Amino acid sequence: xxxxxxxxxxxxxxxxxxxxxxxxxxxxxxxxxxxxxxxxxxxxxxxxxxxxxxxxxxxxxxxxxxxxxxxxxxxxxxxxxxxxxxxxxxxxxxxxxxxxxxxxxxxxxxxxxxxxxxxxxxxxxxxxxxxxxxxxxxxxxxxxxxxxxxxxxxxxxxxxxxxxxxxxxxxxxx
Ligand code: FES
Ligand code: FES
Numbered sequence: 426x427x428x429x430x431x432x433x434x435x436x437x438x439x440x441x442x443x444x445x446x447x448x449x450x451x452x453x454x455x456x457x458x459x460x461x462x463x464x465x466x467x468x469x470x471x472x473x474x475x476x477x478x479x480x481x482x483x484x485x486x487x488x489x490x491x492x493x494x495x496x497x498x499x500x501x502x503x504x505x506x507x508x509x510x511x512x513x514x515x516x517x518x519x520x521x522x523x524x525x526x527x528x529x530x531x532x533x534x535x536x537x538x539x540x541x542x543x544x545x546x547x548x549x550x551x552x553x554x555x556x557x558x559x560x561x562x563x564x565x566x567x568x569x570x571x572x573x574x575x576x577x578x579x580x581x582x583x584x585x586x587x588x589x590x591x592x593x594x595x596x597x598x599x
Contacts, residue, residue, distance in 0.1 A: 426490045430455070431499030441487045445479075446470045448486035449496060457497040457526045461571075468570040471527040471534070472496050478534025497526035500533065509533060512583035520574035528570050528580055535566045536588045558589040 426437040430453055438452060446463070449455045449472070461469030463482045470481040473495040500507040509529050512518070519525040539558050544551050547565045556562060563584060572580065 428489050429493045437486050443486050445484040445486045446481035455496050469524050469527040471531040478531050509587045512587045516579045516583040518579035518583040520576050524572045531570050532584045
């Protein structure tokens with residue numbers, strides 16, 4: 426049984442009880458994905474599975490046999506930071522940084538959901554084919570990613586600068 430992590434195939438553990446989060450951190454040495462609550466409440470463990478954001482602490486590694494998982498380490502391209510990583514630095518989108526890998530992976534997945542027209546709780550027109558990533562949409566879609574340092578203004582500004590350049594970042598961060 427194998428799984429593809431950041432483009433490389435790896436062997437899944439024999440023990441089917443191993444979570445995807447523990448597989449990434451303990452078996453694959455990818456410590457960028459963080460363990461916060463380990464029970465689905467903080468989203469520090471967010472990774473991308475075939476482009477969809479998931480909580481690695483609530484997933485079993487064996488569930489992702491043959492699937493492609495991307496962690497924060499896999500977002501860089503040819504040694505360069507992902508544009509959203511650069512925006513987090515420019516916008517002071519972190520303090521201790523513990524939630525940051527989850528924030529960034531979640532935002533990458535969130536942007537794909539918006540581009541596909543997937544509605545959120547605050548989307549007004551559920552029949553619309555396109556969704557504008559305005560202030561309320563951004564805040565609602567990222568609301569589950571908790572930051573104990575309270576760096577939310579910078580987080581929102583970084584995401585707005587990257588995925589909603591027409592949105593005033595300060596307005597989005599209010
Ligand atoms: S560690 Fe997975 S949601 Fe908190
Ligand atoms: S930057 Fe410290 S928890 Fe978010």
